[in-house]
Structure formats: structure tokens, C-alpha cells
Amino acid sequence: MAQIASVQTDLYRVPLKRTLTDSMHGTMMDFELITVRITDADGASGLGYTYTVNHGGAAVATMIQRDLTDALVGQEAYAIERRWQDMWWRLHYAGRGGHQTSAISAVDIALWDLIGVRAGAPLWKLFGGFDPVVPVYAGGIDLDFPLEALLDQTDRFVAEGFRAIKMKVGREDLREDVARVEAMRGHLGDGFTLMADANMRWSVDEAIRASRALAEYDLTWLEEPTIPDDVRGHARIVTEGCHAIAAGENLHTIYEFAHAIDAGAVTLPEPDVSNIGGYTGFRKVAALAEARNLRLTSHGVHDLTVHAMGRTAPSWRHTASGWRTTSRTPWRSSTASRSRRTAPGTGSHSTSSVSPRCHR
Secondary structure, three states: OOOEEEEEOOOOOOOOEEEEEOOOOEEEEEEEEEEEEEOOOOEEEEEEEEEEEEHHHHHHHHHHHHHHHHHHHHOOOOOHHHHHHHHHHHOOOOOOOHHHHHHHHHHHHHHHHHHHHOOOOOOOHHHOOOOOEEEEEEEEEOOOOOOOHHHHHHHHHHHHOEEEEEEOOOOOOOOHHHHHHHHHHHHOOOEEEEEOOOOOOOOOOHHHHHHHOOOOHOOOOOOOOOOOOHHHHHHHHHHHHHOOEEEEOOOOOOOHHHHHOOOOOEEOOOOOOOOHHHHHHHHHHHHHHHHHHOOOOOOOOOOHHHHHHHOOOOOOOEOOOOOOOOOOOOOOEEEOOOOOOOOOOEEEEEEOOOOOOOOO
């Protein structure tokens, strides 16, 4: 493997076709996409990316450009764990999560993509290759949708072949959440996999009350019922509520996951490959979950995460709706499953469809 010759970082704003809302992040009009293209001395390249919602993307891009690029150029591209540790400790005092791990994620993903491209193999195979078919669900950012629009979206998901759906909860009045979940369950019928995501809306006591109020509707899991910082509170929700608890999109280090898992604060760890430190961080969280006999789900960046989930034996369901970068080859769809074809690396090669670039 050749040395790293260049690191190109770009920042894009991706406008959403429809303004979206959830219970805590407010109105979402666009995502900011930060891409990293690493080219080695032989001319081969790999592409990685991370993202933010509405704000913060420029800080991540600047961190890569100013603080990481000079530490990467001239180094061995294949020694990814070494590169990861170098980046972690270079930014440790300024980070230990947040923008730091988002920046590291984009670089780490680009390095793994480069290895896959050079090997001519998709990453799920290079990671160990448990199964190329990954179970999926459709997830809508639909908290403020009128009920009719929520059910219309559900019908579209079902028509596309999805056999599991996640909806948003966390409205001002818990009775509205209960009514919407009841309507979804009635619309989908018994036995259809349904999950609910509160996006950290509730206090611990409110979350326990909500979980009990939703108990009769057979939710597969309740996601992010309260803030991720309250590990003890999460553990109370697990033991005093009525649902399996999925959480982790806002945990940005393997140490945060270890604390949450050891405290019994999460039933289904849910790392996001774009903010946990890339594939290197994601695979370490997957190992933690397997060692504790916990099933794994994932958050976001679906075209990337499918490779990490494809090598993970105890996986639960991977999310597969939303936006993604242009793929070298399309996904193959089947009932409740999607998988990669044989494109090398991640299969993502272009951001030509997401423009214009942000100038800040």
C-alpha cells in the first residue's frame, strides 16, 4: 500500500426536499455534508464523509483541513489503526468526541474505502463477511406530520418492500403520541415491526410514563427516550419501563458506549459510523455489544453502515431510509433486506448530486 499523497476536504449544503422536525433538534432545512477524498502515491483514492444538521459542518471541515491533513500526508495508508490513534491523540485535548470524532470518522471511512478499492472488494467482505444481506427498516422524520400524512408515508414504505418502520414520538402532549402510535399499529396490523424514536424529548420519569402508556402497542424498541448524558436515568428507563431501549447516535466514543452498556442503560447499542470514529470505532462498539450479548442496530449514513452491519453476527436491524451519496452500484432490495453488490470499498464515489458547495 502506497503512502498518502493528498487529502481533499469539501463542504456541501444538502437542501431537504421537505422541511423536517423532531422533538429536540427543531426544524431541519438542510444537512451539511463534509467529504474527504484521500489519494495515495499510486493514484488510487478513497472517499469518506460525515455530516451535521443545519450547523457545525464548517468546524468539522476546518478541523480536517488545518489539524489532520498534515499528519496524514506521507504516512502509510494501510496502517489505519495507527492513523486513527494519531488523529485521536492529536485532537484529544480539543475533543474526546463531538467534532473531533466526526472529523476522524470521515478520514477513517476514506482510508477504509481506499483499501477496499485497491483490494477490489466491498468492505463487508474485508471486515469478515458474516452476511451480505442486512435487515432494514424505514425511518421517517415525521413528528409534525398530520396523521393522514404519517399513514400515507407508511403506505409508501410498505409499497417499497419495508417490513419494519420507525416513527417519531415526543409531542407536547403524550396523549397525542399514544394516539398516533395506536393509529400506526392499527394501520399496520399485529406482528408488523414498529419502533418509536423520542429524540431525547423526555425526562426520566416522563420516559418511564410514556413507555408504560405505549406498552400495549408492541413496539420493538423505544429510541433515545432521554438525554444520553444521563446514564443512570437510562438504566432506570430500561428496568422500570416496558420496552427495549435503543440509543447511541449521540454517543461519540467507544468509552461512552462502554459506560452505557456496563450500566445497563441501553438494550440495543446504536452507533453512527459517521461520528463514532468511522469503521474503526464502529467495529469496536460492535465488539462491545457482542461481548455483552446485545444485539446491534445503527444510525444514519446507510450506504456506509451496511458494510459494518454485514460483518456483524448479532445484528438486529439496520436503518435504510434517507439521503446518501451516489453509489457505484445500486442496492439489491428484497423483503425487509437490502445488500451491497460487489463494488469495491464502500461503493460511494461521487457527491456531484449535492450542491452547491458551502462558502463560509
